[in-house]
Amino acid sequence: xxxxxxxxxxNLKVWKQKGPKxxxxxxxxxxxxxxxxxxxxxxxxxxxxxxxxxGKEPIEFDSDCREGICGTCGIVIxxxxxxxxxxxxxxxxxxxxxxxxxxxxxxxxRAKAFPVLKDLVVDRSSFDRIIxxxxxxxxxxxxxxxxNAMLIPKPIADRAFDAAACIGCGACVAACPNASASLxxxxxxxxxxxxxxxxxxxxxxxxxxxxRMDQEGFGSCTNIGECRAACPKDISLDxxxxxxxxxxxxxxxxxxxxxxxxEDA
Amino acid sequence: xxxxxxALLGFLITHLAGNLLLFIPGGALFNEYAQKLExxxxxxxVAEFGLAFLFVFHxxxxxxxxxxxxxxxxxxxxxxxxxxxxxxxxxxSVNMAISGLVxxxxxxxxxxxxxxxxxxxxxxxxxxxxxxxxDLYRLVFETFKDPxxxxxxxxxxxxxxxxxxxxFWSAFQSLGLIRPRFSxxxxxxxxFIAVLMAAGFLGIPLYIHFILPGVKTL
Numbered sequence: 318x319x320x321x322x323x324x325x326x327x328n329l330k331v332w333k334q335k336g337p338k339x340x341x342x343x344x345x346x347x348x349x350x351x352x353x354x355x356x357x358x359x360x361x362x363x364x365x366x367x368x369x370x371x372g373k374e375p376i377e378f379d380s381d382c383r384e385g386i387c388g389t390c391g392i393v394i395x396x397x398x399x400x401x402x403x404x405x406x407x408x409x410x411x412x413x414x415x416x417x418x419x420x421x422x423x424x425x426x427r428a429k430a431f432p433v434l435k436d437l438v439v440d441r442s443s444f445d446r447i448i449x450x451x452x453x454x455x456x457x458x459x460x461x462x463x464x465n466a467m468l469i470p471k472p473i474a475d476r477a478f479d480a481a482a483c484i485g486c487g488a489c490v491a492a493c494p495n496a497s498a499s500l501x502x503x504x505x506x507x508x509x510x511x512x513x514x515x516x517x518x519x520x521x522x523x524x525x526x527x528x529r530m531d532q533e534g535f536g537s538c539t540n541i542g543e544c545r546a547a548c549p550k551d552i553s554l555d556x557x558x559x560x561x562x563x564x565x566x567x568x569x570x571x572x573x574x575x576x577x578x579x580e581d582a
Numbered sequence: 583x584x585x586x587x588x589a590l591l592g593f594l595i596t597h598l599a600g601n602l603l604l605f606i607p608g609g610a611l612f613n614e615y616a617q618k619l620e621x622x623x624x625x626x627x628v629a630e631f632g633l634a635f636l637f638v639f640h641x642x643x644x645x646x647x648x649x650x651x652x653x654x655x656x657x658x659x660x661x662x663x664x665x666x667x668x669x670x671x672x673x674x675s676v677n678m679a680i681s682g683l684v685x686x687x688x689x690x691x692x693x694x695x696x697x698x699x700x701x702x703x704x705x706x707x708x709x710x711x712x713x714x715x716x717d718l719y720r721l722v723f724e725t726f727k728d729p730x731x732x733x734x735x736x737x738x739x740x741x742x743x744x745x746x747x748x749x750f751w752s753a754f755q756s757l758g759l760i761r762p763r764f765s766x767x768x769x770x771x772x773x774f775i776a777v778l779m780a781a782g783f784l785g786i787p788l789y790i791h792f793i794l795p796g797v798k799t800l
Contacts, residue, residue, distance in 0.1 A: 330660075341657070396663035403667055422660050429656040494662065494676055495651035536654030537647050540752040541676060546669035554668070554755070555762045562758025 325351045325417040329364065331376055332424045337432045337440075343422075346376065353413040357400065358383060358390060360412055376423075377436035385409040385549065388484030391491065392437050393424040398488035398547040406486065406549040426491035429534045430498070441487050443533040444501060448485075450529035451522035452505045454514045467513055477511035480504045482550040492547030495536030500544040502530045503556035506563055520567035527564050583647065584753030586640040591746065591775070593633055598782045605789060609719025610710075616718045617710045641686060648679045674748040681745040688738040696721065726790040735787045743780030750775055 327348040334341030348364045355363070358380050365375035381389035390407040394400035400410040415421060423437060431439040469477075481504075489500035506523050509515035515522070531537075538557055545554045600619075603612040619626060664671035674681070700706050701716050708717035725731050750772030754760045760768060 343660070393659065393662075396659060396661045397665050401665070403665065424659060427655055427657050427659055429654050431656075433657075492662070492665070494671075496654040496656070497651070534654060536651035538756070539647070539651070539675070539678065540670065540748070540755045542668060542670035543664055546665035546667045546671070553762070555760065555765065558755050558758050558760040560758075561756055565758055 323353065324349075325353070325412070325415070325419075327351055327360075327415060327418070328420040330420060330422045331436070333376075333436055334425075334433050336435060341433065351412055353411065355412045356383065356408055357392070357394070357410040357412065358408045377434075377438045379438050380408055383408040386484060388486035391426055391439075391486050391488055393422075393426065393491055395422050398426070398491040399486075399549055403546070404549055404551050406484075409549075426487050428487075428490045428496035428536075430496070431487060431490060439487070441485070443535070444485050444487065444498070446533065447498065447502055447526055447529045448505065451518065451525040452509065454509060455518065456514050469512055473511055477508050480508035480511070480552065480556050483508070483548075483552050484550055486549060488547045488549060489544035489552075490535065492543045493536065493538075494541055494543065495539055497538045497544070498530050498533070498535040499538035499557045499560065500548060500552055500554070502526055503558075503560035504552045507556040507559045510559070510563055519563070520570050523560065523563040524567050527560065583640070583643050584756040586636050586643070587749050587753045589636050590633075590640060591750070591779075593636075594742075594779055598779060601786055602782070604719070604722060604786050607794060609708075609717075609723065612719045612722075613708055613710050613715065613717060617715050620716075637686075637689070641682070644679065644682055670748070670751075672748075674744040675752075678745060678748060681741040684738060684741045685745065688734075695725070722786075723790060726787045729791065732787040732791045736784045739780045739784035742783065743776045745776075746779055747773060747776035 325348075329346045329348050330343050331346050332341055333344045346364060346368070348360055349367065350363065351360050358378070361376060361378055368375050378392060379389050381387045383390070385406040385408060388406075391399060392407045394407070394410070399405055399407050401414055402410050425431075425433050425437045426439045426441075427433075428439075430443040431441055433439050483501060483504035485501060487501070490496050490498050493500075506526060509522060510519055540554075540557075542554055545552070600615055601612075603615050606612065622629075696718075699721055702714075706717040706720050707714050708720070709715075726735075751769045754768045
C-alpha cells in the first residue's frame with residue numbers, strides 16, 4: 318500500500334523513429350503511476366499499456382530475459398548507456414534511480430553499424446557477423462573428453478571467464494565517443510585465446526574479427542575507456558590491449574595466415 | 583599513432599633537454615649547443631627529415647582517424663555523458679584532436695619564427711668559440727620579452743601537457759604493451775611526463791620574462 322502511495326510521474330523524452338530510413342525525432346510522453354520497485358522496462362510496459370489504451374503506438378524497445386544476462390535490452394538513458402547504475406543492464410535498472418517529476422531522455426544505441434529499426438530498437442547483427450568471422454573454435458564434437466585430459470590453470474580459466482561474461486549488448490559501442498566495438502571484439506578474442514581450445518585458429522581469428530569489425534563501420538579505439546564504465550559485465554580494458562597485441566603477433570606470422578586462408582577457399 | 587607519438591615524445595625530451603641551457607644567463611652555452619647541432623651537416627638534415635615525416639605521419643593518421651570516428655556515430659545523441667568509475671573520459675582524452683591541431687598550428691609558427699627567424703643577416707651575430715655565428719639566444723630572449731608571445735607559448739604548452747597526459751598511456755594500450763599489472767604505473771608515468779614536459783617548456787618563457795634580470799616589462 319505505502320509504496321503505491323509514493324507513485325511517481327516522470328516526463329519521458331523518447332526517441333521516435335518509424336524505420337531505418339526515417340530521420341526520427343524526440344517526443345514527450347508522461348509516465349504515470351510509476352513505483353520505485355519497478356524495473357526500467359516494467360516502467361515502459363506501464364507507459365505502453367497507457368498508450369495502447371489511448372489508441373497510440375507504443376514505444377518499441379528490445380528485451381528478453383529481463384534478468385541482466387542475455388544482452389538484448391539497451392537504452393541510452395540521460396546520455397548513459399543502460400542508465401546511471403554501474404555494471405547494470407537496462408532491465409536491471411530500477412526506478413528508485415529516479416525521482417518524481419524527473420525528465421528522462423531515452424535514446425537508442427547510436428552507431429552507423431547499429432542502424433535503428435524502430436524507436437529504441439537497433440539492428441546489432443554487425444556483432445553477429447564479427448562472431449561469424451572467427452569468434453568460435455572448430456573443436457571436434459563427439460563423446461565427452463576426460464575432464465583431466467586438458468588441464469587449464471584456475472587463474473587462466475578465471476580470466477577467460479571474465480572475458481566470456483560479455484553478453485554482446487552493445488553498450489560499449491553506444492557509450493564510446495567513437496562508436497568503436499573494440500571492447501566487444503577484444504572480449505571475444507581474449508576469451509578464446511586464453512584456453513587451449515582456442516589455440517588452433519588463434520592468429521586467423523584475430524585478423525578476421527578485427528578486419529570484420531572495421532568493415533562494419535565501427536569507429537576506432539582512442540582509449541577513452543567509457544566502454545569499460547558502461548559495460549554491464551565489467552569487461553576489462555586489458556582485453557583491448559590483448560586484442561592489439563594478438564593482432565600484431567598474427568600480423569608477424571602473416572605467411573602462415575595466408576596459407577590457411579588459401580586452403581579454405 | 584601510438585608508435586609515432588612515442589617517437590615524437592622522444593624528440594620533445596631531447597628538445598627540452600637542450601633548451602634547459604636557456605636557464606643559464608648570458609646564453610653562451612645555448613648558442614654553443616645550437617652551433618653544434620648546425621655543424622652536424624648532413625646528419626642534421628636526415629634528422630630533420632625524419633622528424634618532419636613523423637609529424638606528418640602522426641597528423642595524417644590522426645585526421646583520418648578522427649573523421650572516421652565522427653562518421654561512425656551516425657546520428658547525434660542529445661548529449662552523451664560519462665559514467666565515471668573506471669572511465670578515462672576527461673578533458674585530455676576527448677580533445678586529442680583539438681590539442682593536436684593547436685600544437686600543429688603552433689609548430690608551423692614556431693619553426694618559422696625560430697629556425698627561419700632573424701639570423702646573421704639581420705645582425706643576430708655573436709662569437710661562439712672564436713668564430714662568428716648566429717645569436718639564437720638573443721632571438722629567444724627578445725621573443726620572450728613580448729608578453730603576448732610568452733602567454734601564447736604557455737597556453738600551447740598546457741595543450742601539450744593534456745595531449746601527453748592521455749597520449750602516453752594510450753600509446754602503450756594501442757601497441758598492446760600494457761599488462762594489467764603495469765596499467766596503473768604507465769598511467770602514472772604518463773601524468774608525470776605530461777607535467778614535466780609542460781612545466782619544462784612553459785618554464786622557459788616565464789623564467790626569461792619574469793625572473794631573468796633586466797627584462798621586467800610587466
